[in-house]
Amino acid sequence: MKKAMFVTGGTVGTGLATAERFAKEGYDVFISSRNGERAQEAADAVAQKYGVFAKGYGLDIRDEQAVIDVFKDIDSLDRVVETVVLNAADLGFGTDPAKGMDFFSVPVEEFQRVFETNLVWNFMIVRQAALRMKEQHKGAIVFISSNTAYRAIPNRSAYCASKGGINAMSKAFAIDLGPYGIRSNVVLPGTIKTERWVQMGSKQIVNGSLTPIGDISDFEDIANAAWYLGSDESKNVTGTEIMVDGGMSCQLYPQLLNELKRKAMGI
Numbered sequence: 001m002k003k004a005m006f007v008t009g010g011t012v013g014t015g016l017a018t019a020e021r022f023a024k025e026g027y028d029v030f031i032s033s034r035n036g037e038r039a040q041e042a043a044d045a046v047a048q049k050y051g052v053f054a055k056g057y058g059l060d061i062r063d064e065q066a067v068i069d070v071f072k073d074i075d076s077l078d079r080v081v082e083t084v085v086l087n088a089a090d091l092g093f094g095t096d097p098a099k100g101m102d103f104f105s106v107p108v109e110e111f112q113r114v115f116e117t118n119l120v121w122n123f124m125i126v127r128q129a130a131l132r133m134k135e136q137h138k139g140a141i142v143f144i145s146s147n148t149a150y151r152a153i154p155n156r157s158a159y160c161a162s163k164g165g166i167n168a169m170s171k172a173f174a175i176d177l178g179p180y181g182i183r184s185n186v187v188l189p190g191t192i193k194t195e196r197w198v199q200m201g202s203k204q205i206v207n208g209s210l211t212p213i214g215d216i217s218d219f220e221d222i223a224n225a226a227w228y229l230g231s232d233e234s235k236n237v238t239g240t241e242i243m244v245d246g247g248m249s250c251q252l253y254p255q256l257l258n259e260l261k262r263k264a265m266g267i
Contacts, residue, residue: 001078003027003028003079003080004027004028004080004081005030006085007019007032008032008087008122009032010039010042013219014189014192014222015088016042016046017219018085018222018227019054024050027082028054029047029055030043030056030079031057032056032088033088035058036056057073067124067128071132075132082133083230084140085230089159090114092158092159093156101157102155118166119169126141126184130180133177134177134181134182136181140182140184142226143166143186144189145170145186145188146188146190147245148163149188151249163188167186167188170186170241174238183237184238184239185234185239185242186241187222187229188241188249189217189221190249209254213247216248225242225244
């Protein structure tokens, strides 16, 4: 059986970069998206670029049977998923990304949906992957979480809490699945140079001026961390987290605040 990786939300951005990173190393690739056509288009592009086998699947967060069917299809293709990367997420914006989820008015159903996507759906996928990994006594689970699990941002309580839940769930999986040769780890990105971030231009709130290293992440920065945790490069690493945020989370406050304060005081 040929080794393969499975990535959720793999049609653009971090997910696609992660699929390409593994394909570059010779892994066959399976990509999921809520839009099956877009998933297959991304898979075709990866296959053509790297000369590997790739296939896309449409998956809805509420359909466990669909997840089961996808992994049965992968079985039929004589591939073994050695690594699963849980990249897809509900960002917890609510109906207005600019405002997020207001604590006092957000419908409970919207709050619940974030957890259903970021925790319950991920559990469904991990379980199907782990059933196969268990037979091989080898496997790697990589969650793409967020530094907001530790440093909250306004009006995103569901998102921050769900990402904290992912970190805890990964540690639990490391304990439960370790005896079967399965590792579980987390990548915690900060702000990433997404298309939406780029389009904000001068309206960007978070950029390199706030981080110690003077930059924020490209998609490839996250993909490289996922590759490390999802490959034999980290064969004795489990239950841990890698922060990829330019040092944003290690500081008490951005040094830019000192500069702004000095200017305000005329110092």
